[in-house]
Amino acid sequence: MEAAKRLFAQHGYGGVSLDTIASEAGVSKQGLLYYFPKKVVLYRAVLQNVLDVWLDYMDVLGHRDDDPETALRTYIAGKLRFSREHPHGSRVFASEVIAGAPHFADEIERRVVPALHADEQVYRRWVERGLCRPMDTRHLMVVLWAATQAYADFASQICLILGKPELEQQDFDDAEKVIVEMVLRSVLRNPGD
Amino acid sequence: MEAAKRLFAQHGYGGVSLDTIASEAGVSKQGLLYYFPKKVVLYRAVLQNVLDVWLDYMDVLGHRDDDPETALRTYIAGKLRFSREHPHGSRVFASEVIAGAPHFADEIERRVVPALHADEQVYRRWVERGLCRPMDTRHLMVVLWAATQAYADFASQICLILGKPELEQQDFDDAEKVIVEMVLRSVLRNPGD
DNA sequence: GTCTATATCGCGATAGAC
DNA sequence: GTCTATCGCGATATAGAC
Incomplete structure (x- = not known):
């Protein structure tokens, strides 16, 4: 399974043979x-x-009663940790989605969409309680998810940009700082720092 | 070429035959x-x-003397317009990067990296002039690029989230609004609205 | 430049002995 | 469950007539 994951990520579904796996x-x-x-x-x-x-890494936002800042920080950190620890998995999934989800649309519908809708609900409650600015939560989640996932999926290009052979923990820390800052400044009514 | 672009995007390099193309x-x-x-x-x-x-759609940030807000708005709009008008191209490129850029790393190094570095320079000048907050420009550009590109590459998943068969202009407008708001609030010293 | 024909290989999948 | 053997197909690529 791990071998298949890595090889599907590297060569795509049609680009790798059962023999190789x-x-x-x-x-x-x-x-x-x-x-x-x-x-x-x-x-x-x-x-x-x-x-x-x-999903294990993701359901942080929905299952806590933290204040928005803590919850969002944890959420972003969790998503980035997934990118850091499971880059191949992220890439296989991304390839499938890019191809139009021909083999997995049913499961995305069944498991991913509800999870994101739950996160949206959490955000809406924050807005109702006056803790966050009203925003289009669907697109907010898309941006959040795209930004964190990029550090797994597009690592090769980010490496070229950063001029290093592979991403290190420091790079993920830097990314986390930027993403957290962007999100908090845009959603919180009274950004802290 | 257009046929190849669409088919490579849909099935990956190894997933499509010359016969089909x-x-x-x-x-x-x-x-x-x-x-x-x-x-x-x-x-x-x-x-x-x-x-x-x-690159035609991208070099907006580097080639203008606009104020940061106008330049960034134009840049984000341009990137989203590329996603809207060239989704297959975006996907082929994304697939190549996800695979580790085995066939195109040289050209990314030669053409993409300098373009992004130029954009970074523009941002740094804004910081020096006191127009923008100091930020890690490399990661800022990564987030910007990931967020806008997602609306081409991951359109199938976004469609499932939004519950519609395909993305419409209105969805791109909504996304633009969210991304612009996030970016401007986080980089400008005195966000407007 | 475009056609027919074909070489050569590797693919997913199956059959059947043990 | 694991092995050897193999089927049938479609893949990239080439050769050569016209």
Whole structure:
């Protein structure tokens, strides 16, 4: 599964063979096909696994009664930590979405959309309580999610921009600082620092 | 070229055959191979074309003496317009970057990185003149670019979130409003509205 | 430049022994 | 469950007539 995740991320669904995945995982192609009878079954299993982990990192905003600043800081940190710790998973998922979600739209509808709607609800309650400015929460979530995910999906380009071979913890810390600052300044009624 | 762009975006480099591209373009596979002797040559030609158009939309920030607010508004609007008008191009490019830029790192280094560095310079001058807060410009540009590009690359997921079959102009206008607000509130010393 | 024909290979998937 | 063997197909790429 981990081998498949990495290879799908690197070469895309159609760009990698079962032979390559199997040998990378230390099994035979037939052994692989015994557990995953079709290539697409393996692919969906990888995506399910990614989604499981992703949602674990995400549901921070919805399940706390923190004040907006703390909740948003935690949320952004969690999303960036996912990008840092599961870059391949993020990339497989991103590739699938870029392709138009041909093999996973049903699960996105079933699991991702409700999670984001729950986050929107939390934000709306903050607005009602006068803690946050009224904003288009759907697009706010899109921006938040795009900004944090970029550090996994587009790492190769960010590396070229930063002039280094790979992203380090410091880069994620810097990114977190910028994103947190942008979000807090735009949503809080009385930005702190 | 347009057919190849759309198909590479939809299925990835390894997920589409020359036969499919050729028939979609109304030529024979051999006719295609006459002009692009290798598949990877066609692919790179597509990426070059995307990059040409992309840079046209991007160099707005660097080539004007506008005040920061006007320049940033124009820049964000331009990036979103690219996402709106060239979604397939954006997706091909994103796929290549997600894969680690195996076929295009040299051109990104040569053309994209300098463009972004120029934008950084513009921002630094604004800071020196006291017009903007000091920020990590590299990450600011990453966030800006990720947020705007998401409306092309991840359109399928955003559609699921918004509950509609495809993005309309109104959605891009809403996104622009949110992104502009976020950016201006965080970089300007005296945000207007 | 465009066509027919074809070489050569690797792909996903299956069959059946053990 | 794992192995060897193999099917059938479609892929990139080339050769050569016209």
